Amino acid sequence: MSSRRPFLEALGPGLLLAGAAIGVSHLVQSTRAGAVYGFGLLWVVLLANVVKYAAFRFGPQYTAATGTSLLEGYRRQGRLALIIVLILTVGTMFTIQAAVSIVTAGLAKITLGLTLPAQTLAALLMALSAVIIAFGRYRVLDAINKVIVLALTLSTLAAALLLLPKIDWHHTRFFFGDFTLKDMAFAAALVGWMPSAVDVAVWHSLWTLARADDTAKRPSMRAVIADFHLGYWGAAGLALCFVILGAGAMHGTGAVFSDTAAGFAAQVVDLYTAALGAWSRPLISVSAFAVMFSTTLAVVDGLPRTLAVLIRRFYSEEQPWAGEAEDAAFKRLYWGSLLLIGAGAVALLFLMIGALTPLVDLATTLSFLTAPALAWFNHRAVCGEEVPPAMRPSRGLRYLSLTSIGLLTVMSLGYLLFRAWARFA
DSSP states (O other): OOTHHHHHHHOSHHHHHHHHHTTIIIIIIIHHHHHHHTTTTHHHHHHHHHHTHHHHHHHHHHHHHHSSOHHHHHHTTOHHHHHHHHHHHHHHHHHHHHHHHHHHHHHHHHHHTOOSOHHHHHHHHHHHHHHHHHHHHHHHHHHHHHHHHHHHHHHHHHHHHHHGGGSOGGGOOSSOSSOOHHHHHHHHHHHHTSSSOTTHHHHHHHHHHHHHHHHTOOOOHHHHHHHHHHHHHHHHHHHHHHHHHHHHHTTTSOOOOOSSHHHHHHHHHHHHHHHHOGGGHHHHHHHHHHHHHHHHHHHHHHHHHHHHHHHHTTTOOOOTTOOGGGOHHHHHHHHHHHHHHHHHHHHHHHHTTTOHHHHHHHHHHHHHHHHHHHHHHHHHHHTSTTSOGGGSOOHHHHHHHHHHHHHHHHHHHHHHHHHHHHHHO
């Protein structure tokens, strides 16, 4: 058998990770970073990807080693771990779904020429995503995502390369000057979803199981990690491209991003058009909408899938490669969770009408603050007794993980202390 065959059979969850990441964190946060700070926050983007690497890798690595999801690894750490993860999941799921859906709705408005309010359109897009998943399940999610990620990757690389010669490198600064509360707040929001929220490591482990169930093949550790690297570092590279787009087309022009979904979406399309030419506007509009819709699909599936399996872990042990998605009890929990999350997200959108930036910053900051706890649970899971010694992380990777958890903790505490000091000083 060709060495490529096992990799191709495992290919998919890593690209779903990329599809989930190349959305708000890239189109919104990375582009804003470049537009406002030039290359001053480029190091933050790079650091976030390095610091979160181990936490994200441990999701699919745990699944490849044990045949169970990362949530089973949490269960083995005790009921307290499950309770903490449940609180963190419930505390962030509405804002994550709402932020992703409203950006997608904004792109839909300018791409399709729709006049519906962005909040209504976001609700319809969530419903459409649920219908697609209901009829196609993992297979259609995987197929749509692969095409969309490839298309946006090629167009983003082209736009970034064409903008590079137009940047005044002699006056480019790679560190911002005065460190204000506003700067720190944005940096925290940027790290929160760079390349995505740490929660997605759980989704990745669940998608790895779904891929194995779909192909009837248990992937090797080597194939799973290769798939992960393709998605993770591909998303990291595209984040740098979006910083370049923002810095090259908007930094220093005095332009600011709109706080409405449609207005922001139009500005993002303008960035591409400025680099590639007017001919590219229809293509870019469709590509940008498609990638955000892919992200919406991933989130509409990932959040309820996680919540459903998490609830089950309170009263049952997960069986290796059991294909839990076929279980009737799981399906009831999955669809009930999907309806709950969708309703909560829609309510949040109508409460925050016209407030795109605050909503995105709220969602990403919550993910930033919860990252240390989730990274710690991931570390303990992949080093657990149920993981065969040969499949546990190397000593170097364990050290990187612990160092990263320490850095994430220090950053989170520092952010909270700085906010408290600024509030009461």
